[in-house]
Amino acid sequence: MTILEALLQHSPALIIATPLLSAFLLPLVSRIHAKVRDVFALVMLGVTSCFVGLLASDVLSHGPRIYIFGAQNLHVPLVRILFEVDSMGIFMALITMMLAIIAVIYSWSFLHQEDGLDKYYTLLLLVVTSALGMELTGDIFNFFVFLEISCIASCALIAFWVTEGEALEAAFKYIVVSSVGALFVLFAIGIFYAQYNALNIATLAHLLQFTFLDKIALVILLVSLGMKAGLAPMHMWLPDSYGRAPPSIVLIIMSATLASFYGILRVVFTVYGNVLTTSLRFSLPVHVVIGWILIALAIVSILIGVIMALIQTDLLRLIGYAAVAEIGYMFLAIGTSIAALGTSYATVALHGGVLHILNDAIDIGLLFLVAGAIYYVTKKRSLDDISGLARNMKFTTVFFLIGLLAVAGMPPLNGFTSKFLIYESVYQLNPILSIIALLGSILLLAVFIKVLYAAFLGPELPELQDVKEAPKSMLLAMGLLAGFAICIGLFPNLLLDTLVKPAASALMDHAQYISMVIGGL
């Protein structure tokens, strides 16, 4: 066995262990020098990304992998913690690593004057660990543990600017909302354990009968994970915390939010995969009911997100509401794909939804970084106080334009590719939904045109005459995201064929996920 094979075999564990170990090494490393600490965080995330990349190349070519903690083989009864990595999980892990590396590069300049940065990087690595854990785990209780770790660590990060009362308020709201949500998730896990005496996702999916208690568990999981993902009308914590956390942190919290979204996908498609076609009363199958519930909530999210974004004056908060709308698009896509399960456009909708996870991360992330750059140079939050920044911040303006067009779904940027798939497939389910989705996109464009006009165009205010361009590492981070946005926009099929289609088929093919564990027993 070569070293590469050994690394590959243990990479699911190493992906979790490397950031976790470096998180706890950081307080010691930062005693040497601040520069060493910054480089150490980036290098360790780089090493983790290497493992993720290695695992991704294997999973995409050879199918799912399982990793058993503490033993060589599976035994009955299955009490071991398993990691089960399929194309969907590794796709999410790649997104998480991308966001984490860009956030670390960005925070080099953005936060270099602040103190408490050793704890900042420790918590950042903990959130990355928990997001990766949620995405790779094959054990539902382990999912809950990582969910709680992400709650605790991201709450502490939201309160990073502890001298501002609003940051504390946002952090308190976040921890209340997410701990109540996580406790309900634990309650649902208890319901599963009571009935099937199993915590492994594959075993649960194999045994699930869709009894009355399973219905309760499904509702609880949908609503509490939906709240963590920012689904309206439980989205109110999201603009609060996105608007008050440092923008580099928003990327990290976003990876945790997207991991909760992944949790919904995993619950609906895998855990309830066997029973989705069961008929309920009025001869309606389960998947139609769940799909339409998700679509209804998604439409509410899109509308509330864009309409509320239109009246915001705080730039970061405005982008927070736009993020709610983008999450609505993701839910619209997966709702359509669940409601129309079995048809050809359901697959297209799922492709659109899965691709939109990546596009949402890139677009909203880019906009937050630009907003952070504006905050860094002007120290002003409100759009009313800034004007004419394009004269001095040329690169930032270009990046903002790219982010604007991408998030509004304008061709030829990446936001259009996924929204195109979503519109086309949703139209076949119900044309009205498609029209509402298009209307949301247009309003989103209007929202960001307002930001463009207010912040970058307009007369140059005297107190902003000597602002400078953002520092280089911030420009590099923004440039990376803008580059991704353009590349995905120009070569949509490249990514769709290599990553998105395997991920979507891994979600649809729950039988393979189950047989990986059940077959090994």
Add this chain to the structure above:
Amino acid sequence: MIEYLPFIAVVAMILIGLYAVVFRRNLIKMVIGISIIESGVNLFLIMLGYREGGVAPIFTSLPSGTTYPGEMVLPVPQALTLTSIVIGVAVLALMLSLVMHIYRKYGTLDVQKIRRLKE
């Protein structure tokens, strides 16, 4: 009926906790409410592993005459509860420290007045 009593207690505790979080205005009381929800969920998990007349699942101190493992209560829910308690302690500490800082900044613990972030 008597065997359902703990589950009724679980639901009651979760509802009491939710009541405290939703209708109490003091931040400390909201934190207490979340702790009550957590206790309810922990009680639920513990109940799942209970076997009537079972002994504690300690490998080396089984009373003589009992056989392994048929007469033990299930250890897995207890491990889950323990994990949940540990997480609960961390969440509680974090929430209380946030409440302290919020009191310092806002001068009040009334949740109706701590809403600078709205709309």
Add this chain to the structure above:
Amino acid sequence: MFTLESGSGFWNPILWILVFVIIFLLFYGIRGFGKSAYKKGTEQTKVFLSGNKEPSPEEMHVKASNLYWGFTTSMKSLYSVLRNMHTGNTSDYILWFVLVLVVLFLILGVM
């Protein structure tokens, strides 16, 4: 590699960019017709506001909250509902969670 198929349609960014470039070249050509009359540094390039003096940047600055005034005013009833919904009260966040939970319980309970 460039064409994205959705089963009922397709999308090709290269085609779109080509069209965009052609339209841009057309406009650039049309713009060239007036170029000869443009002289830099003359009265022609100064701001003319019906003979009034040019106001200072602070006076010209249209604040972001005043943009889309027409839209927000005409949608006042919708916005008052939404503003009342976003109270910023932590208890209400949990209340919404409980409400959605109850509604979904009812829907799946009836089914």
Add this chain to the structure above:
Amino acid sequence: MTKIVRTTANILFPFTLIFGLYVIAHGHLTPGGGFQGGAIVASGCALLLVAYGSPWMFNCIKDTRLATFESLGAIGFITIAFLGLVFSAVFFGNFLTGSGSLFGTTPATGSTLSDFNTGGVLPLMNFAVGVKVIAGLFVIVLVMAYASSSKEWD
């Protein structure tokens, strides 16, 4: 606090400490373990904190040192997991059990007297977690007490 409280705390503190360390050390045999024992030790420290006041405690031990101990505990835990990867080819692998060396005896099934020298890596992990929990919980209590007693509140 009064002399009565301080004397009582002085007497109780060693017992609390011993009991907590007992719970940590016997984590693999009886209910308890790193977290529970650590919480007991930390509550003993909190007793001293209440009796003597947080400024005194803050002079005795710095919160940065406690934070270092917390990191060391976590690093120890993960290092043991990595050692499992090295020695038994599985992450978190129990490479000491059955080896006959440290904590390596295989216990007999059924009602036996507790053999302390069992459990493989579990006692080591309990110690690591214990160090982390003692330092972590104590630093929480200490910083909270110090912050709430400081004059900035007015």
